[in-house]
Amino acid sequence: MALDRRSFLRTGMAGFGSILLMPSCFRQDRSWLFFTDAEASCVIALCEQVIPSDEHGGGATEAGVIHYIDRQLVAVFDYDQVVYQQGISALQAACLEIYGGRFESLEPAIQYFICTQLEENDLSGSDWGDLRQSRFFSLLISHTMQGFYGAPRHGGNRNYMSYKMMGLDYPLVVGRNHYRQLS
């Protein structure tokens, strides 16, 4: 399956970069290397809970964290594909069962509450099989942190926005002696 998507994207990369700026584009068929559009919407909402936007700056959505995760799921993290598919599917089943809607359609406060349940293996309403909820959520936390705070060349941290938030220079000024500047 991943191979199909990969080969599709080889021809479809052109429109890829602008997706985040135009949410309506999510509905384009096969916008992603790994995710379906529906899966991507769910993961975008989850990542935004992990690193939300606030008055200090944008969160995971604005940083493009979904691109980082999507790219790595057909590369280095290919062994995590099943965790994502299984996790998203079980999460959506639970949301439909309990709240009557898909995760990304729920109020942010409810999304937040669901995430606290995932962290504690405490979300009822669907069968997670052999996948622990906390494992799925921990993986998502790690990947979101990598996408938000890692190098932009992997798809996330758009324009070094997390560096801007932390007050770190961006891109790195090679050779600049911060120590001398401060003393």
Add this chain to the structure above:
Amino acid sequence: MNTKHVNVIIVGAGAGGGVVAKELAVHGLSVVLFERGGWPDYDAHINDELISQRTQVLGSAFGPDYRKNPRVRIYSDGNRQVVTPINGDYGHNAACVGSGTASYGAMAWRYMPEDFKMRSTYGAVEGSTLEDWPISYEDLEPCYEKAEWEIGVSGDDSLNPFAPPRKKRQPMPAFENNRKGKVLAEACRRLGLHPFPIPMLRNSVPYNGRPACIRNRTCVGFACPVDGKNGTQNTVIPTAIATGNCELRTHCQVAAITSDASGRVTGVQYFDSEDKGQTQTADLVILSASATETARLMLNSATDLFPNGLGNNNDWVGRNLQGHAYTGAYGVFDYEVTDFAGPGATFGFCDFNHHNEGIVGGGLLCNEFNALPYLYTGIRPPGSARWGREHKDFQMLNIKRTASLHGPIQEMPNFSARVTIDPGVKDYWGIPVAALSGERHPLDHEQCKWLSGKAEEVIKEAGALFTWQSVGGRGLSGGQHQAGTARMGNDPRTSVTNRYGQVHDIDNLFVADGSLFVTVGGFNPALTIMAVAYWVSDYIRKNWTGTQFKS
């Protein structure tokens, strides 16, 4: 490929192998130096934290390739898992020319005299194979000096009352303290401790034809963009090649050591850069592939005379896998205490390395290397939010306000912490992989708790708003400071090599890397690996007759 017979094969172009290659090539021996990786390339990885040597979530820029080099981890419940270099339990060490010395933090410690005499200083420790080295600090002192001058160290011992005696100063002046270092060092002095600048294998001034350090933020875990960090890849290895006597073969995976009927080794079988099987013969074979891979190679080279692996008739090869449990404490201040000048670690103190009541050994404490943004996402007081607004706020407010003291605890060698060969799993080339099993000695965690408490006291004294400890010492050791798996000793029944790194019963097979270490000290080991490599080389040079050893 040219596989003409040579005097010496060296497997692994890291801290040990690079030194041996240079010493023997300069002495006129013909050398083939095998390295499974390639030359480190700054432009290939720039300042990308996710592929750095400290945070290799997307695979390390310095190798090995995570898809080609699996290992097996055997847990205490018997569960066996295939692990890769992007998996935490792999015990990763760099695979490139220079190995860890291309990307390390470059601390340049001499071990203290007691570090070579742990058993006679502290007595036996139950459940540990704690022992004295067969060589002393005094034996190694000239080798340390050679490493400091040939590879290049900046430092000044005069403020360290615990510094081991030296005949000659380090070649470059010490580095200055950074902002968090000044704050913490002052607190140390108020507490009666003895802070001093960390000796570094980095240029504080131009040295050896290369420029001085530029305090690059992305230093530890990365190659240096101006080549101001000194490893074997920019010092002894180029010197070895320049003699015309040393051929470096990169991207070559050595599979096994070959032997003749008398038990002497004859060369190696390897896969070249195009994955073709090749044979190279030599008068001597020297293993410098790191504690895991050196042991794996010996165990993968069984013969009729050594049915359990070369040098392994007494079952000591692969045993006593050690490294360093890092332990310490963090504090958050109400002002920006971290300036992100690289590498970030500037001062240390040795008050807790030896002779503390109730402690066997101990460890150094230093202000820590820069925690880059992704690494910092995991640095939180216990009970803190792992995600969400609270986590993001902590990151934003405190990444520059956090300072820490950490250090490597002297681990107690454990006979059951070991490298074996997995019977089923093979790497990309079809070579059976290393299986890692066992745990650290329980004392390590106890001593980590003690050292973390000392670190926290200093950070509190420095005026942190709040502090917390991070205590290491559980699980299996190994990793970048891996050591101990081919122990040197005087008794063949309880060691793998003699005091010169010569494998017992095989006079033309040597080890020259951290595998030889009997104990690992409470210090980063790179300079000591280099010194031991000079020591082994010196023995080979003095006893070389042209084609063999004096008998």
